Amino acid sequence: MLTWLFGVVLFALGICASVALHEAGHMWAAKAFGMKVRRYFIGFGPKIWSFRRGETEYGLKAIPAGGFCDIAGMTALDEVTPEEAPRAMWRYPTWKRFVVMVAGSVTHFILGFIILYLLAVSMGLPNVAGTPVISGTDCAAATQDPKTFDYAECGPGDPAPARDAGLREGDEIVSIDGKATPTWTDVVARVQKLSGEHDFVVVRDGVERTITIDIPTVKRVAPDSTVGADDNKLVEVGAIGVTSTPIYHYTAASAVGGSVEFTGEMFVRVWQGLLAFPEKIPKVIEAIGGGERDPDTPVSVVGASIIGGDAVEAGVWELFLLLLATLNFFVGVFNLLPLLPLDGGHIAVLFYERIRDWLRKLRGKPAGGPVDYTKLSAVTMVFIVIGGAVMLLTITADIVNPIRIGQ
Numbered sequence: 001m002l003t004w005l006f007g008v009v010l011f012a013l014g015i016c017a018s019v020a021l022h023e024a025g026h027m028w029a030a031k032a033f034g035m036k037v038r039r040y041f042i043g044f045g046p047k048i049w050s051f052r053r054g055e056t057e058y059g060l061k062a063i064p065a066g067g068f069c070d071i072a073g074m075t076a077l078d079e080v081t082p083e084e085a086p087r088a089m090w091r092y093p094t095w096k097r098f099v100v101m102v103a104g105s106v107t108h109f110i111l112g113f114i115i116l117y118l119l120a121v122s123m124g125l126p127n128v129a130g131t132p133v134i135s136g137t138d139c140a141a142a143t144q145d146p147k148t149f150d151y152a153e154c155g156p157g158d159p160a161p162a163r164d165a166g167l168r169e170g171d172e173i174v175s176i177d178g179k180a181t182p183t184w185t186d187v188v189a190r191v192q193k194l195s196g197e198h199d200f201v202v203v204r205d206g207v208e209r210t211i212t213i214d215i216p217t218v219k220r221v222a223p224d225s226t227v228g229a230d231d232n233k234l235v236e237v238g239a240i241g242v243t244s245t246p247i248y249h250y251t252a253a254s255a256v257g258g259s260v261e262f263t264g265e266m267f268v269r270v271w272q273g274l275l276a277f278p279e280k281i282p283k284v285i286e287a288i289g290g291g292e293r294d295p296d297t298p299v300s301v302v303g304a305s306i307i308g309g310d311a312v313e314a315g316v317w318e319l320f321l322l323l324l325a326t327l328n329f330f331v332g333v334f335n336l337l338p339l340l341p342l343d344g345g346h347i348a349v350l351f352y353e354r355i356r357d358w359l360r361k362l363r364g365k366p367a368g369g370p371v372d373y374t375k376l377s378a379v380t381m382v383f384i385v386i387g388g389a390v391m392l393l394t395i396t397a398d399i400v401n402p403i404r405i406g407q
Contacts, residue, residue: 007312007320011305014324016042016064018111018331023069025107027056029100036072036087043067071100074346076370090370094354101343101350108332113263115325120255123318124247125262128269130183132173133245134202137163140239143219146232162240165213171202184244191215192237213240263329270329273298274337284393287401295403300391301327303398310405319405340373340380349373 020042027040036055041047043061050059073080073088080088089097119125127133139154140161154160173187174180177198181187194215201210215238225232250258280297287293299307304327311319338348349371357367 004309004313006309008305008309010312011308011320011324012064012301014308015301015305015327018108018324018328019067021107021111022104022331022335023067025103025105026069026071026100029103030069030071030089031056033092033096033100034087035089035092035100036084037069038072039068039070041068041070075373077373094350097350098347101347102336104343105332105335108328108335109263112266112325112328112332113259115321115328116262116266117255117259119318119321119325120248120250120258120262121252123321124249125258126247126318126322127184127245128262129265130185131245132181132184132187134162134167134169134171134173134242135245136169136243137167138241138243140216140218140241143234144221146221146225146234147230149221149225159216160241161213161215162242165200165211167200167202167211167213167240167242168204171204173200173202174208175201187244191240192220194238215240266326266329267333270326270333273330274333281390281393284397287397288393290401293397293401293403297397297403298390298394299403300394300398302395303402306398306402307405314405316405339383340376341384345380349376 023040023042027037030037038055039057039059041050041057041059041061043064044066045061045063048060048062050057052058071089072078072084073090076090078088078090085091089100116125138160139158141151141154142158143152144150145152174182176187176190176194179190181190195217197212197214199210199212201208203209217236218239219234220237220239222233222235248258277298280294283291283294283297287297304323308320308323311317311323335342336344336347338344340346340349353368353371360366360368
């Protein structure tokens with residue numbers, strides 16, 4: 001229990017550090033351009049402690065649920081003193097204001113990349129894309145225990161089709177009989193439907209090779225079976241006796257390229273998750289009502305911390321770090337959505353002003369004034385209400401029916 005609690009607190013501290021660095025990104029960029037930064041605080045609510053260095057007050061507040069960086073004149077409606085007016089943010093060129101606004105998300109991306117790099121050089125990066133790279137060849141075990149799912153031990157007479165045909169560790173299976181197999185799941189599903197001789201195209205040392213494998217049929221547990229059930233059935237399927245690469249290991253140098261590639265995969269998954277977010281909300285509501293919690297449903301920082309605690313308790317530190325990196329990528333991308341009061345909403349206003357003034361210039365008109373944010377307050381409030389409701393739902397689900405690892 002203490003180990004789990006330590007993991008929860010440690011993950012929560014990681015989230016707090018990420019938020020602090022997000023706001024610090026805004027502050028560093030603003031200061032670099034000469035803008036007036038009044039305050040930089042971690043948390044909200046009553047002030048616990050602060051100090052002043054130069055013209056900026058730094059401090060800590062009672063509720064560790066975020067933070068803020070107070071830049072003078074973020075919009076033309078913000079009140080500024082006569083002394084602050086020349087350095088008000090809204091007076092600076094569009095590109096400088098854009099850099100300041102995007103700096104928070106960029107900080108999340110950098111932090112996520114650093115976590116992935118450290119993971120790559122220490123424990124390796126998981127094969128989350130399921131790339132069908134072979135990690136080993138063995139026999140196609142004759143049968144499988146229908147209750148434990150354990151394979152029968154290989155005997156002298158058991159076939160080893162992949163090894164006999166010439167497949168090696170490190171080969172990537174790219175197609176079977178001309179049909180692409182981009183993931184390990186595709187390879188397994190395809191092979192299980194086959195028997196007899198079939199052509200496998202693999203990539204070895206950057207070169208494609210075609211290898212013909214004579215696929216035998218063996219007895220395997222039916223796909224819809226459950227571990228531990230007494231009524232699981234064995235069915236005949238094709239098997240070639242290979243295992244996939246679950247972890248990629250790197251040197252300090254090769255980890256750079258590996259982390260860059262993995263970061264790209266993470267961005268794709270985060271974007272896909274954002275697009276699928278609305279359709280998963282009903283499942284969150286079902287989970288609150290006592291239904292089974294789908295592990296693919298959204299989680300709040302509370303749920304993420306619980307999973308982080310489970311990972312530490314189980315000793316799976318790679319999951320802990322991967323979850324923290326994923327959270328940073330998610331928050332970074334989410335903050336760039338063109339919705340107020342997110343950073344992306346302010347960036348959208350900047351681009352609107354720039355495009356509007358360019359069009360006015362083409363028509364011989366002077367540049368327009370700054371956007372009146374009060375006219376956007378209704379839209380902003382709708383987003384805040386919807387976002388708050390979704391946050392409340394996910395936090396409630398994570399308290400009453402959390403996603404757990406290893407339980």
